[in-house]
Amino acid sequence: MSEPRTLAIRVLPQPGESLDSWLEALARRSWTSLSALLDALGLPTQERTHHLLTGLPPEMFQRLKKQLNLRAGVLEQSVVPAALFGRRAPHWRFCPQCLREGQGRFPIRWWLPWTFACTKHQALLHKRCPSCHTEPRVFLPRSVHLHPPGHCMRRTGRRTVCGADLGELPALALPHGHPLLQAQEQLNALPVHQRMAADRTFTKVDKCLSPLVESMSASDLIPLSEAARDAWQNVLADVTDPTTGLGGWRAQERRRTVLTPDFLKREYTDGRTPLRVIADTHGLPRRHVIRHAKDLGITIFRGIRPHIIDDKQWLREQYLGRARGIDDIAQEIGTTNNVVIRHLEDLGIPRRPFSARSLTALNAKLDESLPPDIRAAVEGTLHGWLRLRRFQISMAFPTISSAAQHLGLVSSALTTQFHQLEQAIGTQLFHRSVRHSPQQPTVRGATLLHDLRQSQIEELMQNALGQRMDPLPARDAVDTATAAVDGQQGALTVLRPHATAPRRLNIPAPLHPLLSHLLHHSDEETSVSQIHTATGIPFNTVYKQIKRLEAAGWVTSRLETHAERPAAARRRTFYSLTPAAHQAAATTADVPRHDFVHEKRGSGTDLGESSQSVTGATARVG
Incomplete structure (x- = not known):
């Protein structure tokens, strides 16, 4: 049997680099697709990217080391055991600045569920592509040699990919010394390699995460942007999800320490607290709590256990005096309707006819002092x-x-x-x-x-x-509805200097072409004649609309100086966007600034995207 061939072109892996990142860089260096490179190396071309990190058999692993002529221990740092992820596939997160600086290469830590922040740039990691709004590396990227590194390779068609530049995403900045950064620094100190034991690793990770979750307060989230808060909540949900490796281990440890035999006897057997309530109170899956109670020999009651109503006078007052329904009373004391009916029969209280008229809401009377x-x-x-x-x-x-x-x-x-x-x-x-x-x-x-x-x-x-x-x-929701109903008659939103940009902007349809042109040339001054030449809008129309924008605080004007214009020529008036207009436009920096979205009347639209035009539109900012 012949020895496996080695590659003529080699790319050294970076310390701690993910295997899929390294193979992608090697494919680009060899000017071939990643699937062709995997085929040449004798590796299976998997559909999911994470199979390269967790699913390589030992014989393929050794073959790959020999083909790439790597020293011992290099490949072990680029993969992780599948036991770390449980039943859920790993999710990839990324730091845009690191991608940009590393030319698309990234560490294996970005695949770990407890990696949520970049301590170098003091920011939370992103999860989704800004263009296709999906996770970029769920599926194995194919023609990587045809696209720049650090771009989204998620397929959008048979021969097309998204291609968005992931390095251009804004940073989800964290304040210096934030608890999230401190916890991430401790987690980064944990070694990552192929032979790491899951239980031992989970114990160390939990020692870092548990104090963080317990000490994090609402005041720690206030300095964060809305996008950063959402990113942290998503990470926390992934870490605590019982279908993940760490989440399942945390749930198991919590069951072992909280659901002791004495606790279940006190709360469930004697206290009659339902197991579903115990599970919800302690954040545990209900089926796990039931199985744990069975393993401890606790008798499980199916449905709601019979309830004994000791205070007969209370029942008489509720049913006759306050005219409450049977189901309402049963729900309050945590029993079934049949139990309440049996106690009513023991007291000799005749039941009201079974119909909607017996419901509590239909029989309730309000105080006569009310209007x-x-x-x-x-x-x-x-x-x-x-x-x-x-x-x-x-x-x-x-x-x-x-x-x-x-x-x-x-x-x-x-x-x-x-x-x-x-x-x-x-x-x-x-x-x-x-x-x-x-x-x-x-x-x-x-x-x-x-x-x-x-x-x-x-x-x-x-x-x-x-x-x-x-x-x-809210006031802005009412203003948006009013402007949308008015259509073209709606007034242009007034932008005031030194004021926070409004969350919603009303921009009548006749102003869209002019405002689009100004936003596209937001860094330079322009005159009425230049706008007329560039857009083809009639001169008088441009003049009237630019005055309307100036009155609403969108543009400011400046008369040309004598030094800028020969003495014999008539001086022109130059217009430019005000800081307030720049502030309003900056809230939509994730989309092109020279287009607008115009949806159906009253729906509210985003400044910065493109769609079909209607008579009037309302732009939602923020």
């Missing part, structure tokens, strides 16, 4: 409080359609609910909207809105709705 319209809307109905809350929210919007879109409903459903509300109260509550005239409450409706703002009524509404109580709309 009559509130009582008329709530008493004897199932969803009276819900209709009142939606009426309160809807009256902040110009039309029922915009209110329904905010609430996630269809307009017809909201109209039906308001019709039922008006029938219960017995009068019209608001005037419907007409063209460029928003809906308005009637005198009776305005009085109802005033009553709903009382603290006593808000507390009653909160108790009745609980998590179903929608918050009142």
Whole structure:
């Protein structure tokens, strides 16, 4: 049998470099695809990239070392055992600055679930490509020699890839000395190699992560950007997920230390606390808690255990005095309807007919001191409080359609609910909207809105709705809906100097071409004649629109000096974007600055992307 051939061109691996990163660099140096290189080396061409890190058989591993003429111990530092990842495939994270500085080469640590920050650049790692919004290295990259290093190689077609430059992503910066950076420095000190034992490694990782999670407070997250907070929450979810290697080990250790026989006897057997409640309280999977209790010899009760109601007078008061339903009482004391029914029969209390009229909400009575319209809307109905809350929210919007879109409903459903509300109260509550005239409450409706703002009524509404109580709309959401309804009649958003850029911008359609041109040439001054020549917009139209932008604080003007213009020529007026306009445009730096998105009326759009144009659009910034 002939000896395996060695490669003529070689690329030395960097210390701690991932095997897939090194093979990709070698393929680029040999000007061939990564799949062709793997085939030449006798390695399987896997569909998933992580198989190169965890799935190579020992014989292939030794063959690869001989073909590449590597010294002992080099390849062992570029792969990790599969036991570190459990049932989930590893996820790759990256630091844009490191990719840019290392020409697309990266360490094996970026594959580990507990690597979430770059201590060199003091920033959290990214997970997704800014263009295709997917993880870049899930699938094995193929034609790497045809694309620059550090670019997204996720396939978008049969012969095309995304190609976005991952090194251009903004840094998810962390303050100096932040607890996340300190914890990551400790984790980076742990050795990474092929023969690392999973349990021993998890023990060391948990010693670094547990104090971090316990000591992290809301104040530590305040200095972070919204994107950085989301990145950290995603990492924390990956680390604690029981399907991952570390998450499963943490769950097992927590079960062993928390769910002791004495604890289960005290809480479950004697305290009658359901196992699902114990599991949710301690953040453990329910099936694991049940299996652990069985292994300890604890008797498991299927369903809800029988409940003994000792206070008979309390039951009589709840069912007869307060007219509460059987299911409502059973839910409060943690038992079944049959148990409550049996106790009612023992007390000789006749049951109400089984129908919707027996529900607690239909029989509840409000205090007579409350406004009559509130009582008329709530008493004897199932969803009276819900209709009142939606009426309160809807009256902040110009039309029922915009209110329904905010609430996630269809307009017809909201109209039906308001019709039922008006029938219960017995009068019209608001005037419907007409063209460029928003809906308005009637005198009776305005009085109802005033009553709903009382603290006593808000507390009653909160108790009745609980998590179903929608918050009142923010001011920018109402402004966006109003501008979208007005269409071209909507005013251009005014940008004020030294003020925070608004989260939403209303930009009427006639201003899109001019503003797009100014953003594309944001670093230079321009005149009306230059805009006319570049865009083809009529001279008078450019002049009127540029004055409109200047009045709204988007551009500033400067008259040409005598030194810049010969004495005989007429001096021109130059225009440039104001700092406020630059600030508004900077919030969309992840997309081209010379296009706009124009979606359907009222939907809200992002400044910086491209789509079909309509008569008016609202740009969402931030």
